[in-house]
Amino acid sequence: xxxxxxxxxxxxxxxxxxxxxxxxxxxxxxxxxxxxxxxxxxxxxxxxxxxxxxxxxxxxxxxxxxxxxxxxxxxxxxxxxxxxxxxxxxxxxxxxxxxxxxxxxxxxxxxxxxxxxxxxxxxxxxxxxxxxxx
Amino acid sequence: xxxxxxxxxxxxxxxxxxxxxxxxxxxxxxxxxxxxxxxxxxxxxxxxxxxxxxxxxxxxxxxxxxxxxxxxxxxxxxxxxxxxxxxxxxxxxxxxxxxxxxxxxxxxxxxxxxxxxxxxxxxxxxxxxxxxxxxxxxxxxxxxxxxxxxxxxxxxxxxxxxxxxxxxxxxxxxxxxxxxxxxxxxxxxxxxxxxxxxxxxxxxxxxxxxxxxxxxxxxxxxxxxxxxxxxxxxxxxxxxxxxxxxxxxxxxxxxxxxxxxxxxxxxxxxxxxxxxxxxxxxxxxxxxxxxxxxxxxxxxxxxxxxxxxxxxxxxxxxxxxxxxxxxxxxxxxxxxxxxxxxxxxxxxxxxxxxxxxxxxxxxxxxxxxxxxxxxxxxxxxxxxx
Ligand SMILES: Cc1ncc(COP(=O)(O)O)c(C=O)c1O
Numbered sequence: 001x002x003x004x005x006x007x008x009x010x011x012x013x014x015x016x017x018x019x020x021x022x023x024x025x026x027x028x029x030x031x032x033x034x035x036x037x038x039x040x041x042x043x044x045x046x047x048x049x050x051x052x053x054x055x056x057x058x059x060x061x062x063x064x065x066x067x068x069x070x071x072x073x074x075x076x077x078x079x080x081x082x083x084x085x086x087x088x089x090x091x092x093x094x095x096x097x098x099x100x101x102x103x104x105x106x107x108x109x110x111x112x113x114x115x116x117x118x119x120x121x122x123x124x125x126x127x128x129x130x131x132x133x134x
Numbered sequence: 135x136x137x138x139x140x141x142x143x144x145x146x147x148x149x150x151x152x153x154x155x156x157x158x159x160x161x162x163x164x165x166x167x168x169x170x171x172x173x174x175x176x177x178x179x180x181x182x183x184x185x186x187x188x189x190x191x192x193x194x195x196x197x198x199x200x201x202x203x204x205x206x207x208x209x210x211x212x213x214x215x216x217x218x219x220x221x222x223x224x225x226x227x228x229x230x231x232x233x234x235x236x237x238x239x240x241x242x243x244x245x246x247x248x249x250x251x252x253x254x255x256x257x258x259x260x261x262x263x264x265x266x267x268x269x270x271x272x273x274x275x276x277x278x279x280x281x282x283x284x285x286x287x288x289x290x291x292x293x294x295x296x297x298x299x300x301x302x303x304x305x306x307x308x309x310x311x312x313x314x315x316x317x318x319x320x321x322x323x324x325x326x327x328x329x330x331x332x333x334x335x336x337x338x339x340x341x342x343x344x345x346x347x348x349x350x351x352x353x354x355x356x357x358x359x360x361x362x363x364x365x366x367x368x369x370x371x372x373x374x375x376x377x378x379x380x381x382x383x384x385x386x387x388x389x390x391x392x393x394x395x396x397x398x399x400x401x402x403x404x405x406x407x408x409x410x411x412x413x414x415x416x417x418x419x420x421x422x423x424x425x426x427x428x429x430x431x432x433x434x435x436x437x438x439x440x441x442x443x444x445x446x447x448x449x450x451x452x453x454x455x456x457x458x459x460x461x462x463x464x465x466x467x468x469x470x471x472x473x474x475x476x477x478x479x480x481x482x483x484x485x486x487x488x489x490x491x492x493x494x495x496x497x498x499x500x501x502x503x504x505x506x507x508x509x510x511x512x513x514x515x516x517x518x519x
Contacts, residue, residue: 003443011443017513028515035437035480039515055515057435060443063513 004094025118029109081115143488185380206332259288286419287428296325338382342375427487455482
């Protein structure tokens with residue numbers, strides 16, 4: 001399989017890997033018929049992504065795309081992430097082989113879910129804040 | 135990353151230098167068509183017949199019983215379809231863990247009205263001879279069971295299956311692509327009527343293989359054309375490839391035994407190292423009835439392809455058990471048939487050792503494998519769940 005240098009670099013040195021305690025939003029996506037699963041955690045300040053972390057089970061491209069996804073999301077307005085498409089993720093790893101297109105789907109889907117989750121919670125910010133600390 | 139370690143010999147092997155040397159004259163000097171009557175043709179034919187003699191010596195059969203084909207896949211197709219189509223209908227017994235060359239040939243025959251029983255295997259990957267006996271019906275026309283499985287390396291009890299099948303007068307085909315030239319194959323004792331064997335798994339060139347067809351076995355050709363290979367397989371033979379294959383077999387005859395012992399030792403070293411340094415790992419396949427150089431293991435909560443990629447980046451070539459095709463990753467059908475739970479099966483990795491593998495290679499792989507698996511596990515949501 002031919003992978004880009006950028007993809008390989010993300011696989012070798014994943015950025016922002018690991019769990020986040022008390023996030024403002026969490027989202028997951030798994031791929032149909034395939035065990036791949038990506039989970040993203042967002043910390044949101046003033047409507048923008050202040051911190052993002054991922055946990056992923058999957059093949060090399062899915063891990064790399066998750067790492068690239070965190071860089072894409074970082075600093076962006078959360079509302080923008082609601083419409084994040086897989087094309088943007090694919091581009092961020094400098095392309096994916098056709099048989100590995102699912103990597104971008106899983107990552108884009110999980111980031112959108114995390115954004116939705118944070119906006120839902122924001123509906124009652126004070127409550128969310130408090131419940132986090134119990 | 136200058137170090138390169140090839141641990142995928144079950145997929146293919148490097149051509150032995152003596153094999154290359156034996157083949158070279160057959161491209162430009164002795165390039166004739168072996169069917170031609172002139173000197174050029176005779177030279178090519180002579181080379182090919184020497185190779186056929188090496189096959190028949192090695193297998194202890196007669197030269198007339200060896201047919202050359204374009205690969206293990208063609209040999210399997212010729213054996214299965216050739217026997218079946220000669221009967222026109224009936225029942226076939228095979229196993230769930232055959233190579234696709236046999237499985238899909240059987241599925242094709244089902245479409246033509248044949249019936250097929252796909253026998254299950256136990257947790258070690260073994261077909262039970264009793265199951266074979268019970269599956270045989272009055273209309274059974276063929277039993278086809280592989281000698282060793284390429285993924286997990288388990289060696290089937292063909293020595294118990296063959297004689298029982300022979301007693302019932304049913305042809306017995308064995309796909310020996312993974313065992314030929316690696317472990318002894320005793321055709322007479324195993325009661326084998328048809329045997330598939332291939333060149334590129336034993337340091338010969340790709341695209342050439344053989345099918346042993348015991349004298350008197352009723353079958354038809356699958357590929358039609360000229361009178362080649364006693365009308366059993368039409369098409370001008372791959373002379374250079376066959377010559378190389380002959381030399382490869384001759385070398386295996388000398389090296390096989392010592393090599394099997396050496397590879398068994400290396401495999402033990404590898405597994406001992408992995409099981410000592412990586413938690414949550416299991417060995418797949420039978421503990422002793424197995425190919426000397428084949429190690430198949432599952433890393434729990436790790437997806438095989440990420441290990442393959444990680445090792446590749448360190449110069450190490452192994453193969454993934456789960457195959458990702460067009461976006462859906464499926465655990466290996468062999469491991470599923472063996473009852474390996476899916477969360478383990480998704481993380482299966484096969485290392486197949488060969489002639490060039492050294493102790494230092496194994497130690498290097500051990501050094502890079504355990505941090506790699508740890509790192510991938512740390513990324514996984516399952517590690518905290
Ligand atoms: C058991 C078995 N049968 C058949 C084949 C097919 O052989 P070939 O690659 O020569 O077509 C293989 C190759 O992987 C194999 O392992």
